Amino acid sequence: MLFTRSVLAVSIATASISTFATETDPLNVTVTAKLVSANVETTAASVAVLTRQDIEQRQITSLTEALDALDGVYIQRQGGLGSQSKIYLRGTSSNHTIVLLNGRRLTSTNDGRTELEYIPLSAIERIEVVRGGLSSLYGADAIGGVIQIFTRPDAIDQDRNIIETTIGSQNTRKLALQRTAALGQSGFYKLNLGTERTSGYDNHISTIRGDADNDGYHNTNFNLLTETTGQFGSLNIVAGYWSGETEFDYTEQDNPAWGSYYNNSTQFDTRYLSTKWMKTAGLNSSSLQLSKTWNDRKNNPTGSTTSVDLTELTGLFSSQVSEQLLLSVAGDIRRELGSSQYGSGDYRNQGLTLSGTWASDKLTLDLSARWDNHSQFGDHLTWGAGGTVKISDSINVFLNTKTSFSAPTFGDLDKTWGNPDLKPEEAHETEMGIRSHITSNLYSSLSLFDIRTTNLISYDSTTWTMKNISSATSKGAEALIRYKG
Secondary structure, eight states, X not given: OOEEEEEEEEEEEOOOOGGGOOOSOGGGEESSSSSSOEEGGGOSSEEEEEEHHHHHHTTOOSHHHHHHTSTTEEEEESSSTTOOEEEEETTOOTTSEEEEETTEEOOOTTXXXXXXXXXXXXXXXXXXXXXXXXHXXXXXXXSSEEEEEEOSOSOOOEEEEEEEEEEETTTEEEEEEEEEEEOTTSEEEEEEEEEEEXXXXXXXXOTTTOOOOOEEEEEEEEEEEEEXXXXXXXXXXXXXXXXXXXXXXXXXXXXXXXXXXXXXEEEEEEEEEEEEEEEEETTEEEEEEEEEEEEEEEEETTOOEEEEEEEEEEEEEEEEOSSSEEEEEEEEEEEEEEXXXXXXXXXXXXXXXXXXXXXXXXXXXXXXXXXXXXXXXEEEEEEEEEEEEEOSSSEEEEEEEEEEEEOOOHHHHOTTTSOTTOOOEEEEEEEEEEEEESSSSEEEEEEEEEEEEEEEEEEETTTTEEEEEEEEEEEEEEEEEEEXX
């Protein structure tokens, strides 16, 4: 697909808001791997970061394309722009990865996947991918890892107005508007409006029916982020939606009797609202976030619908108790109501996480443990331990071992289509790696991992139901060489 891209940016200098600025290379910072901000070089995990600058320099056109550009990430797309996409980390299943948007969970218990194909790229400022099990920090579904998407800019020191247009083949048209500006003396807001449309191409051409039809896509989206800072801390509010329709061919079977299954479409509508309070006082920091997400889908021409209503409350407290020791405690309460033709439910989950980092000049040690209580399958405990050793100013090695789990979906637990007695899928992982700055512009990394998963949910043909009867082992190596001019 060929694209012609045009960007008009207007910047107006204003008083610098130092609260939001950072002097650190954004590629060397992660907030996902430890729940708190940390240097990638002292993190006992494989971390990949993509910034807004990277997205623009590489002329990336969609979120799935952006994720596919990151090392250790595999994206499976069912067609063109807007088509269903699945994400795989380290050979694990597509429902073994958690996706967060500004700390808000997007991964649905309804079917275990995240609809990456609908999330607009124009509002994204940064993407972090942490590969490997992270259930000891984030709970269920983090066997493969965690992906976090941020719409908050790293720094605000001037007003910016951006108009971006893209014209491509298959009648592809995109328009994105962005306004970022100071809000009073100690705040800012960022407004994104966007629309995209394409005629697409035919995902399946039947040799019998000859029903060559283009499978198109359109999406209208809005995102507003505001943040203010005062003596009581910082408060940000995020609200937005994306809405549209994607066309697809239901089956690849060339059977005229199945003609009604061709030329399908899915109408989608996602709305979200969240507010987060943050405060740092001396060596202590606290945050509290409340979020709400509504997802509605309608498949045509069958008329079947899927709805998910997710409410989540998360809190975090961290304390630098000594020069070398940082302790954190986090808690979350999540309620998810879902309904579809293949399953429905009203599930609640409470989680409590304890983590600690001990660091010296040469050695960093991390420990974490988490307790989850789910309304369907009860209590579950996970843990993680890791360490990083600084060999020289340019080389460090890391090692970690951890447990993780993935919860059954609504469909898995449905009394008609699934099995309400299913247990979570469980995994144990060991990983070791080395990172090296060969020169100031050349970076390399190598990691080896071994993931052993048990209680995998599979269909049992002898009983015609879903059961915890499978196991899997995923072993591999990930190598990266990156040059930054």
